[in-house]
Amino acid sequence: MTVPDQTVVESAPAKLNLYLHVLGRRADGYHELDSLIAFADIHDTVTARPADGLTLTLDGPFAVALEGEPSDDNLVSRAAVLLAEALDRDMARGGAGAAITLTKRLPVASGIGGGSADAAACLRALARLWGISPADPRLFPLAARLGADVPVCLTSTAAYFGGIGDIIDPAPRLPPCAVVLVNPGTPLSTPSVFKARSGGFSTAARFDGAPLATAADLAAALAGRGNDLTAAATALVPGIGDVLDALAGTPGCLLARLSGSGATCFGLYGDDAEATTAAAGLTVRHPGWWIRAGRLLA
Ligand SMILES: C[C@](O)(CO)[C@H](O)COP(=O)(O)OP(=O)(O)OC[C@H]1O[C@@H](n2ccc(N)nc2=O)[C@H](O)[C@@H]1O
Ligand SMILES: Nc1ncnc2c1ncn2[C@@H]1O[C@H](COP(=O)(O)OP(=O)(O)OP(=O)(O)O)[C@@H](O)[C@H]1O
Numbered sequence: 063m064t065v066p067d068q069t070v071v072e073s074a075p076a077k078l079n080l081y082l083h084v085l086g087r088r089a090d091g092y093h094e095l096d097s098l099i100a101f102a103d104i105h106d107t108v109t110a111r112p113a114d115g116l117t118l119t120l121d122g123p124f125a126v127a128l129e130g131e132p133s134d135d136n137l138v139s140r141a142a143v144l145l146a147e148a149l150d151r152d153m154a155r156g157g158a159g160a161a162i163t164l165t166k167r168l169p170v171a172s173g174i175g176g177g178s179a180d181a182a183a184c185l186r187a188l189a190r191l192w193g194i195s196p197a198d199p200r201l202f203p204l205a206a207r208l209g210a211d212v213p214v215c216l217t218s219t220a221a222y223f224g225g226i227g228d229i230i231d232p233a234p235r236l237p238p239c240a241v242v243l244v245n246p247g248t249p250l251s252t253p254s255v256f257k258a259r260s261g262g263f264s265t266a267a268r269f270d271g272a273p274l275a276t277a278a279d280l281a282a283a284l285a286g287r288g289n290d291l292t293a294a295a296t297a298l299v300p301g302i303g304d305v306l307d308a309l310a311g312t313p314g315c316l317l318a319r320l321s322g323s324g325a326t327c328f329g330l331y332g333d334d335a336e337a338t339t340a341a342a343g344l345t346v347r348h349p350g351w352w353i354r355a356g357r358l359l360a
Contacts, residue, residue: 067111070190074106074183075218075359076168076243077175077211078321078328080280081287083264088226093256096266097223098233098284099214102241102328104356106168106176108138108183110191113161116142122165124176127249137181137208138164144204145188160191169352171249173295173322175211182215218359222268234269236358239277240337244309244344245326245352246301255323258294277332281316284330288319295324302327308348312340326352 078100085094106122118139120128133139142162145151151159162184168176182205186196194200205212210227220233267287274280296302302325309318309329314336318329331337334357341355 068191069109069111070187072108072183072187072190072196073218074108074168074176074179074215075101076104076326077101077179077215078241078358079173079223079289080284080319081267082289082291082322083267083287084259084290085266086263092226094225095223095227096264096268098220098268099223100220100233100236101215101218101359102243102356103359104168104241104243104354106180106183107165108180108187109163109165110160110184110187112158112191115159116146117159117161118142119161119163120166121163122167124166124168124170125164127170128166136164137177137212138162138184141181141184141204141208141212142188144207145185145192145201148200148204149192149194151192158192160188162187169245169247169249169326171251172245172326173250173252173320173324174243174326175215175322178209178211179215179218181205181208181212182218185216220358224266234274236360237274237276237280238360239280239358240331240334241356241358242309242312242315242329242331242337242341242344243321243326243352243354243356244305244329246299246305247350247352248299248301248325250295250299250323250325252323254298255291255295258298259291260294264288264290277330278316281330284317284319289321291323292320295320299325301325305351308344309340312336312343315340
């Protein structure tokens, strides 16, 4: 959305790993993954307007979680600097920069890729502000330099994620599906979860069956797959087990699962009313949890 004073607004949607299989561990310590990634209409927001230089302002309920970190370390600032460099946009020589605001609504270090989504949204917002397409192919290599999850967040459409996150393939069309996201309130760092993981490896499990017409079809297909980081994440944050049990116990929940390295879990539902009712009930019973209802993006 562009508003008349040239302010550009981009959403940074939460990423969900509908399934996440760990296929092996490379010599450099990174893990080979097979994952079906989808996005939800539950999001941070990046706003950019013309200004001298580059500045970042944080607001929103989870801004406080990032305020202890230097602003230059924020993935949004890093994305802005990379794009300015790639476009040879020299603000010292009078080129217009951007005043960026990140409205942080997604919990930090929570397995739903908020930082990656913010970085991708910043690339799209500044591309538009500075007169190039948000689909410009130059954005992809910049996104990859910012993190494994950032390229897939550029389009925020469902995708298969392979390699160490560097292989992105189109996913089957997902059916309309309502979701509830629940985080028990404990940040969880991705490296600690991979380090805590033990046991064997899974095989790749991309869908090759009939089209997924309904949320129930999607849940049934996912039931034979899993998130291989669940045991390790739950060992570090036992509250994940409570979240999964609570989600699974809500009427209409078709599937409850951990996203990424956690600690956010998601429930899938056949319709919006079931998800909204589930979220409301969980909020009453667990006032300390972060709970949001929404839908998967098409
Ligand atoms: C697990 C996922 O959430 C799945 O969507 C993401 O791939 C994680 O992406 P991310 O948070 O951007 O993670 P990165 O910053 O790339 O990696 C953080 C750390 O997690 C471990 N890591 C991450 C990705 C991967 N494929 N193998 C790993 O072993 C590594 O120790 C790495 O240093
Ligand atoms: N804009 C940002 N939002 C969130 N975290 C950021 C941001 N910029 C930098 N970071 C850093 O990145 C770390 C990971 O944050 P993020 O919320 O993206 O994790 P995540 O949801 O677990 O991601 P993933 O699912 O990709 O593992 C944070 O602990 C923080 O230090």
